[in-house]
Amino acid sequence: MNQATRAIAIVLTLGLLSMGGCGESPNSGGATSTAGAGGGAKSAASKGTIGFSTLTMTNPFFKVIADSITDEAAKNGYDVIVVSGERDVQKQSNQIDDFITKGVSAIVLNPCDAKSIGPAIRKANEAGIPVFTCDLACTDPEAKAVSHIATDNLQGGRLAGDAMIEALGEAGGKVAVLHFQQAESCQLRVQGFKEVIDAHNAAGKGGKIEIVATLPGGGVQDEGFKAAEDALQANGDLAGIFAINDPSALGAYAALAKAGKTDQVKIIAFDGQPIGKQAIKEGKIYADPIQFPDKIGRLTVQTMVRHFAGEEVPAEQLIPTELYRKADAEKDPELQ
Numbered sequence: 101m102n103q104a105t106r107a108i109a110i111v112l113t114l115g116l117l118s119m120g121g122c123g124e125s126p127n128s129g130g131a132t133s134t135a136g137a138g139g140g141a142k143s144a145a146s147k148g149t150i151g152f153s154t155l156t157m158t159n160p161f162f163k164v165i166a167d168s169i170t171d172e173a174a175k176n177g178y179d180v181i182v183v184s185g186e187r188d189v190q191k192q193s194n195q196i197d198d199f200i201t202k203g204v205s206a207i208v209l210n211p212c213d214a215k216s217i218g219p220a221i222r223k224a225n226e227a228g229i230p231v232f233t234c235d236l237a238c239t240d241p242e243a244k245a246v247s248h249i250a251t252d253n254l255q256g257g258r259l260a261g262d263a264m265i266e267a268l269g270e271a272g273g274k275v276a277v278l279h280f281q282q283a284e285s286c287q288l289r290v291q292g293f294k295e296v297i298d299a300h301n302a303a304g305k306g307g308k309i310e311i312v313a314t315l316p317g318g319g320v321q322d323e324g325f326k327a328a329e330d331a332l333q334a335n336g337d338l339a340g341i342f343a344i345n346d347p348s349a350l351g352a353y354a355a356l357a358k359a360g361k362t363d364q365v366k367i368i369a370f371d372g373q374p375i376g377k378q379a380i381k382e383g384k385i386y387a388d389p390i391q392f393p394d395k396i397g398r399l400t401v402q403t404m405v406r407h408f409a410g411e412e413v414p415a416e417q418l419i420p421t422e423l424y425r426k427a428d429a430e431k432d433p434e435l436q
Contacts, residue, residue, distance in 0.1 A: 165210070
């Protein structure tokens with residue numbers, strides 16, 4: 101081989117090597133994070149790719165679920181594509197379409213809307229891709245999920261009702277609920293809460309608790325602030341607020357602080373995120389039924405692996421909540 105021929109061969113070899121590092125970015129197609137190959141392709145040692153569309157990545161609770169799914173999937177030899185629907189059911193439907201096109205092994209969802217996500221799930225059913233829901237369920241009876249893994253939200257709502265009765269004591273009083281009605285999990289929380297309050301009132305023991313407003317808190321801080329402001333304007337003697345999660349509860353506390361009513365109104369929240377636990381320690385929130393998002397994420401993947409192995413898995417798996425008060429926060433080593 102003469103020098104000219106050798107030079108051409110070297111250039112061609114370098115060109116081929118450089119092309120190997122120019123694949124599609126793992127975060128293309130709206131992905132917020134991935135493990136492994138991304139884009140639906142298997143990495144060298146991968147058994148397949150899981151597509152996960154979460155409700156939002158702005159709420160730390162859902163980030164813990166995403167991280168737990170990614171970690172547990174990696175332990176079992178699967179790559180994960182994580183995308184965020186950001187509470188937009190059309191965006192999430194498009195993400196499911198993208199997963200189907202990529203030919204993922206399975207799809208995991210926190211539905212952005214319990215019913216409206218149904219048609220997108222049915223497309224995955226028709227494509228033969230197993231769907232698993234976690235934390236938030238789909239209520240469309242024609243859309244099939246292999247298994248739903250979640251907090252026992254009805255049980256948690258009942259604990260929230262117990263906490264409100266405890267917080268208001270013999271005086272009782274008017275209560276507002278800050279809801280997020282699009283989520284089946286929140287519907288169950290409010291249902292459980294109201295069941296306990298109704299039973300308390302029917303028993304005639306202690307002060308009567310009257311639910312005077314159920315307002316859209318959106319599950320986020322700014323909407324929780326606005327809903328609490330509206331509740332206070334309509335009910336100057338408001339005694340309690342039940343918020344369906346920590347962010348909306350902290351928004352409600354900001355509204356109480358603005359109105360100078362933080363001592364008057366007791367807040368019961370839900371989740372037990374670090375921000376919520378810290379707020380309980382500081383006296384901003386009275387108590388939380390706490391969830392375990394890491395358990396939800398890991399059990400989702402473990403259930404999927406069992407399904408892939410041909411095992412029959414439960415249609416629903418619920419993880420109980422635990423009530424977390426100031427005394428728990430004061431001995432919690434993870435808090436400041």
